[in-house]
Amino acid sequence: MxxxxxxxxxxxxxxxxxxxxxxxxxxxxxxxxxxxxxxxxxxxxxxxxxxxxxxxxxxxxxxxxxxxxxxxxxxxxxxxxxxxxxxxxxxxxxxxxxxxxxxxxxxxxxxxxxxxxxxxxxxxxYINPLTAWIICSEYLALKPGDTLLMNAGGSAIARFFTQLSNILGFSILLVIRNEIHRNELYELGAWKVFNSSTANINEAVMDVTGGKGVDVSIDSVGGESGELLAKCLKQNGRYLSLGLLSGIQVDWEKINKEFGIPPDLFSLRRWNQLASTSRWHQKFTEIIDLILKENIKxxxxxxxxxxxxxxxxxxxxxxxxxxxxxxxxxxxxxxxxx
Missing domain, CATH: 3.90.180.10 (Medium-chain alcohol dehydrogenases, catalytic domain)
Incomplete structure (x- = not known):
């Protein structure tokens, strides 16, 4: 049979x-x-x-x-x-x-x-917890005082980043397109939440950062939304491409030419290929421990x-x-x- x-x-x-x-x-x-x-x-x-x-x-x-x-x-x-x-x-x-x-x-x-x-x-x-945890704790090594700007603020992975900001001490600013997400994101620990349909994101970011811009921008959307995040970086800030929700690649040549930002793409697939088996299991142990302690939902x-x-x-x-x-x-x- x-x-x-x-x-x-x-x-x-x-x-x-x-x-x-x-x-x-x-x-x-x-x-x-x-x-x-x-x-x-x-x-x-x-x-x-x-x-x-x-x-x-x-x-x-x-x-x-x-x-x-x-x-x-x-x-x-x-x-x-x-x-x-x-x-x-x-x-x-x-x-x-x-x-x-x-x-x-x-x-x-x-x-x-x-x-x-x-x-x-x-x-x-797997997908969201492992990606967010590796980026925050290892790839970017975010620390207290750092500022992180991220689009697709209503996504599951943005919610994970937001909760990690409470644990690691960095401040997260989120860009949303639907007001339904705002209150929950603040409850999870977001520092600022901006609606791209009603606010000028660059002006809003510069206002709350005293004109300096953010330390890191993470783009999960691509296209013009991703390019906008590059404008919000401080001098020598870091720009990371994470996803492609729009299906449109950011114009890396434009970003590099206008802002001096080199291409930087995080790929969980690539990280998997480079990580040892013990390191792979250790990262899951850390994630599971965070959830067991109810630090992450x-x-x-x-x-x-x-x-x-x-x-x-x-x-x-x-x-x-x-x-x-x-x-x-x-x-x-x-x-x-x-």
Missing amino acids: KVKNLVLQYEEFGDPLERLALHEMEITPLQPNEVLVKMIASPINPSDLIPIRGSYSHRISLPFIAGYEGVGVIVDVGKNTSASLIGKRALPLRGEGTWQQFVKSPSEFVIQVPDSFSNDVASQL LAKINGKYKFKDFKHALHHTQIPGNKGKVLLTHDLNDIRQQ
Whole structure:
């Protein structure tokens, strides 16, 4: 009896609603150092959707299974992997795409989940927490007195940066486009929140920084929104490109010419390639510890959809001012056997 695996895959770049499709595939045998994880829940992040639209087509070979994070239960292991892992909840990372019912992952990169974590929390432990924590504590080494300006202030990762500002002592200024986010961001610890539809961001930033500008700008949007952040930097300030929500690259030549700012792009994928296995696990230990101590709270879930209802889930993520995460979920009844 073979278990069939349903996967969400795209064969061409474009609108995720049009390009993503369910495919039924056989599960190939595990390599000696792999584990097989039966997925429980996977969030829909902007970083999951941007590649489907083709922004990173240079490094994606089609067809491609979507999804970068999620939580599940280990149901099988390769011959060189301890059978004691079977039955453990885990994050199957740095292997196959996670938008499928069964995910294979190298055992050395599997992150086990504390029993006290709900599946909602566990499913979100990778992309935003690891990225923000590495950037703040290591890549930028932010410290008390530093000022950080970030666009896409209503995003889940901006909320994570905001909470980290309380822990590391830096001040964060956030740019939003929807007032629905303002009060929550202040409650999380933001120093200043600016609405780009009603305020001149450069003037507002210069006003609160006494005309000096900020130490660091982090762009998650790209295009003109990203270029605006460069204008808000102090002399010799640092500009970091993190995301591409607009799908439009910033004009690096223009930024370098007008502001003397060299290109600086943080890539979690690149960091993963350079980090040792022990360092990888240490960073997760630090993140998990922060959450266990309730110093950090992850996004609330405001929508859960069965895996086969992925189009409804994608529509939900496009609701203006959407707060919280949308999850793709699985249960045992989804498994087809023949």
